[in-house]
Amino acid sequence: MSATQDAPANCKVVLASTIAKKLGEEVREGVKTLNKAPLLVGFLSSGDPAARTYAEFTGKTCRENGFDFELREVDREDLEDAIIAANQDSNVGGIIVYYPIFGNRQDQYLQQIVDVGKDVEGLSHQYIFNMYQNVRFLDAAHKKKSILPCTPLAVIKILEHLQIYNTILPYGNRLHGHNITVINRSEVVGRPLAALLANDGACVYSVDIDDVQQFHRGQGLRKRKHEVVEKPGWTLENCLPLSDVVISGVPGDKFKVPLNLLREGAVCINFSSEKNFTPEVKEKASIYVPAIGKVTIMVLLRNLLRILQNRGESDATPADSLETRGTVEESNPA
Numbered sequence: 001m002s003a004t005q006d007a008p009a010n011c012k013v014v015l016a017s018t019i020a021k022k023l024g025e026e027v028r029e030g031v032k033t034l035n036k037a038p039l040l041v042g043f044l045s046s047g048d049p050a051a052r053t054y055a056e057f058t059g060k061t062c063r064e065n066g067f068d069f070e071l072r073e074v075d076r077e078d079l080e081d082a083i084i085a086a087n088q089d090s091n092v093g094g095i096i097v098y099y100p101i102f103g104n105r106q107d108q109y110l111q112q113i114v115d116v117g118k119d120v121e122g123l124s125h126q127y128i129f130n131m132y133q134n135v136r137f138l139d140a141a142h143k144k145k146s147i148l149p150c151t152p153l154a155v156i157k158i159l160e161h162l163q164i165y166n167t168i169l170p171y172g173n174r175l176h177g178h179n180i181t182v183i184n185r186s187e188v189v190g191r192p193l194a195a196l197l198a199n200d201g202a203c204v205y206s207v208d209i210d211d212v213q214q215f216h217r218g219q220g221l222r223k224r225k226h227e228v229v230e231k232p233g234w235t236l237e238n239c240l241p242l243s244d245v246v247i248s249g250v251p252g253d254k255f256k257v258p259l260n261l262l263r264e265g266a267v268c269i270n271f272s273s274e275k276n277f278t279p280e281v282k283e284k285a286s287i288y289v290p291a292i293g294k295v296t297i298m299v300l301l302r303n304l305l306r307i308l309q310n311r312g313e314s315d316a317t318p319a320d321s322l323e324t325r326g327t328v329e330e331s332n333p334a
């Protein structure tokens, strides 16, 4: 591309391991407050090599940080009963089910069987509802924080580390002024991520294979939560030149972010298992994060701690959880 003759381009490559290390310290402090090592159970019923690698890596990270991990490899026809048994087993602190399993809506069904009190991935309906609705607590007293989906939260932790979140602004508005493109709109990563970033004040362009949608709280962030509008005819050609942050998670090795459209000095983050940015990204980006997996796993452990705290502090009744809807107004302090 535009290699200069004078000096190499000034792009800072930030590795997930650096950020994971920092989060790990916080997580290990949390573990110390418990009287025994929490047990995370992973269910692997998938032949997918990415799922197995991820499961093995989760086990390693658990052991390094004072957690117990048990990988249960069960036939997918037996998975439903196995999850129910783990829900009822008081020795099990948290549960993660690796996908894809059937690769269709049955995967979502199985995901929803996991007890909300053990769902470390944060994909239970109640958590997802709170996330889209910008409700940040599970209780009216604001003692129990709602759980956020792991991979989207990992991206947020990275943006905080990179100081894209501006701490001079109030909590909940700290991305005000940023235009962020998210390439992926899956229900487990891309769409929740776009919503979270927009709820925090960003203007987000959510790009998938078919179209572009804008997620935003409106001029002056007047809205309590994000709204979504279609951008008919828009493509990456419209989004990338506007975006100071570009987050990409397209599966497969075919897709590459077109660097000619990238804004000079953009912050680029890849969460796909494949490299969505070619090495030349460093000629244009100010910061490049090539992979985030290690942060995701640390966030998983952080979620497990939070779930144990939420379970220990009080016994929520159905009335409490109804109250959650009542806390909507206070959820976004200006």
Ligand SMILES: NC(=O)C1=CN([C@@H]2O[C@H](COP(=O)(O)OP(=O)(O)OC[C@H]3O[C@@H](n4cnc5c(N)ncnc54)[C@H](O)[C@@H]3O)[C@@H](O)[C@H]2O)C=CC1
Binding pocket: 050, 151, 154, 183, 184, 185, 186, 187, 188, 189, 190, 207, 208, 209, 210, 249, 250, 251, 252, 255, 271, 272, 273, 274, 291, 292, 293, 296, 297
């Ligand atoms: N680093 C981490 O912690 C995690 C990484 N992943 C990885 O992220 C990737 C995506 O995972 P999922 O969201 O579960 O996949 P998915 O297959 O459910 O969703 C893919 C998304 O990318 C979009 N897409 C596909 N081709 C595109 C193109 N050419 N242009 C624009 N958009 C396109 C699709 O429309 C869809 O919204 C995978 O590589 C997966 O391994 C997933 C979870 C966690």
Ligand SMILES: Nc1nc(=O)c2c([nH]1)NC[C@@H]1CN(c3ccc(C(=O)N[C@@H](CCC(=O)O)C(=O)O)cc3)C=[N+]21
Binding pocket: 050, 051, 052, 054, 057, 096, 097, 098, 099, 100, 121, 151, 271, 272, 273, 291, 292, 293, 294, 296
């Ligand atoms: N319930 C569930 N949740 C998941 O989050 C989930 C899953 N199932 N099934 C499998 C996919 C795949 N996945 C990845 C994790 C890390 C990297 C990643 O970024 N790895 C880095 C770093 C890993 C390392 O440093 O060794 C890399 O490839 O360079 C990619 C993909 C999560 N998944």
